[in-house]
Amino acid sequence: MDSSGLMQFAGAVASGAVRVVDLTFTLSPDFPVIVLPPEFGQAAPVRIQRISQYDAAGPAWYWNNLTFGEHTGTHFDAPIHWFTGKDLPNNSVDTLPLRDMIAPACVIDCSAQAAKDPDFLLSIPVVEAWEKSHGRIPPRHWVLLRTDWSKKGWRDYANLKDDGAHTPGPDAAVMRWLVEERGVIGFGTETIGTDAGQAGHLDPPYPAHHFLHGSGRYGLQCLCNLDQLPPTGAVIVAAPLKIQNGSGSPLRVLALLPAGQA
Amino acid sequence: MIEPIARPRRKNPLLRTRLPTSPPGARSRASHGFTRAAAEGRFMLQRCDACGTFCYPARDACPACLSADLAFADAPRRGTLLSETTLHIPADVHFRERAPWRVGLVALECGPRLVTHLHADCEEGMPVVMSFQLDKSGQAVAFAQPERETPNMTDDRQWREMTADPKFRRVLVTNGRSIVGQEMVAALKAAGASIVFVGIAEPWKPFRGEDALRAQEGVEIVPLDVGDEKSVADLAADIGGKVDILVNTTEHVRAGGLLDRQGTSVVRDEIDQSYLGFVHLAQAFGPAMRMRGSDGVNNAAAWVNILSVYALANWPVFGAYSASQAACLSLSHCLRAELRPGGVKVVNVFTGPLDIEWFQTVPPPKVAPRAVATAIVSALKRGLEDVFVGDVAEDIRRRLAANPKAVERELGA
Secondary structure (H helix, E strand, O other): OOHHHHHHHHHHHHHOOEEEEEOEOOOOOOOOOOOOOOOOOOOOOOEEEEEEEEEOOEEEEEEEEEEOOOOOOOEEEOHHHOHHHOOOOOOOOOOOOHHHHEEEEEEEEOHHHHHHOOOOEEOHHHHHHHHHHHOOOOOOOEEEEEOOHHHOOHHHHHOEEEOEEOOOEEOHHHHHHHHHOOOOOEEEEOOOOOOOOOHHHOOOOOHHHHHHHHOOOEEEEOEOOHHHOOOOOEEEEEOOOOOOOOOEEEOOEEEEEEOOOO | OOOOOOOOOOOOOOOOOOOOOOOOOOOOOOOHHHHHHHHHOOOEEEEEOOOOOEEOOOOOOOOOOOOOOEEEEEOOOEEEEEEEEEEOOOOOHHHHHOOOEEEEEEEEOOOOEEEEEEOOOOOOOOEEEEEEEEOOOOOEEEEEEEOOOOOOHHHOHHHHHHOOOOOOOEEEEOOOOOHHHHHHHHHHHHOOOOEEEEEEOOOOOOOOOHHHHHHOOOEEEEEOOOOOHHHHHHHHHHHHHHOOEEEEOOOOOOOOOOOOOOOOHHHHHHHHHHHHHHHHHHHHHHHHHHHOOOOOOOOOOEEEEEEEHHHOOOOHHHHHHHHHHHHHHHHHHHHHHHHHHHOOEEEEEEEOOEOOHHHOOOOOOOEOHHHHHHHHHHHHHHOOOEEEEOHHHHHHHHHHHHOHHHHHHHHOO
């Protein structure tokens, strides 16, 4: 593309001809986080500690110190996050290819199924049915699982029962298939985690993490506003923080789409 | 006959709040033997090692034989009220505000005579039971009560000044997720607290006992994550002026010391919850509590910390936890001094291992959560400052008083 195409794009964003949709939850201390068994190391909760606010501690300025885990809030998972991807090249947030941070997305709407069953699992037949209407999923596309889970109050969002979390996600077969048969660049969900709440009982456990990261692909989670995206045609900008040997980071996930399309 | 205290009416927002004043607070070093006794709820006097004479006030030489060996020892509490007087216009501003105020002269069975504050039901010539109480300047003063229980005894106006009775006061229990926290709520309601605010962090996570907590009358669940400065500040903005007693039931117990752990993620949680949580609570709730130390029947009265006895002596099996508790203990002493101008007590309740899941593999004796709650209510009603709950805590206390080095080695065995 010559520079005028890029300038056209910039102009379209500024004018609103290209709509920018924020798929990101606000990073705050009260947003639900992943809960692991207490014996394991826990992700640090989000902490925002004010250094000064136009006061004696700093008269003309306001700033904060932040604490958070790499996998807090709306965040990106890099291949190094899972053991299956630990030895791949360019597998951390500071080394993964820049061009992967801008990629189109296919949005698969399973909000009806998820409303009926919190343990709904995306499967190959469901994706194939989607492809009948919207075409085969092209390679190097994000597949985003829309469940409208992000609209829930946070107790229902985390949906913790006495046998763990009950939230929707992909089954093992569809994850392997999406990676191997469709060459997806990554998988994104509205829930805490790319995997279903009960995915520890699938084979292999946590198949989204297992297959995505095992093939050098990425995860996005705690997305919102997926209901504002068309099934195809949105372009996702997801650039994680450049953390030294980082396994992921909270980030701003933007979706770009032509105005008037949703 | 004591008139029972009336439930306080809602505060008139147009009136100026009466600011706290302190009774005379100067004390000699020797007399801090009484401070220590009052803090623990003991009645102690100097007893001469040479001739056995009890004496009062605190001295440096025995009045009978001039020996300098005057260690404090537990003393019999019984005495007789010889005479009493009522001060109607005291010179001191603290007592002037609280007039009429009764004091008396008591002859102790064990010998000395002492001037003492009087419970309203004490009559001249009658037997009395003595205690040392920490007054609003945090210093020990003698207090006489009738030997037999009388109706509405704890509602005595002068006694209520010396204590932090939960009756008709509003309490914040900072953590309602733990069993100790839930027992604390129940015990406070039973003791007559008018409302108990219970803090719950991460309300999106369910917890055992939630339904029972929500069903209780006069119990209000409030969002509170002590590790998050904004959460604490926001709650103080809402209820800071209504917290008369704060009980910090934050609980974060993990086994492990230094070398048997990798990394600092667990340590970070310990510091975040226990130490920083304390700092956040103190900064958010302390100033208003201090200012409200004289604010009527339901004035701000006490801040309670539940500390491991291993704050006093590190137990390496729970070495990192011991250290964070030690840090909190030091903070509590700082807070105690800073709240004293408001007449607000800081009460430290020390326990050995609790009978909770995080001490599961520790052999008994362990302290039941209900026992902690009961001990706290008792400490508030008696006006105590340093309380040891259970056999292990009491044992550590004694062994530390005898030889701290032995304790260090034995805990580290």
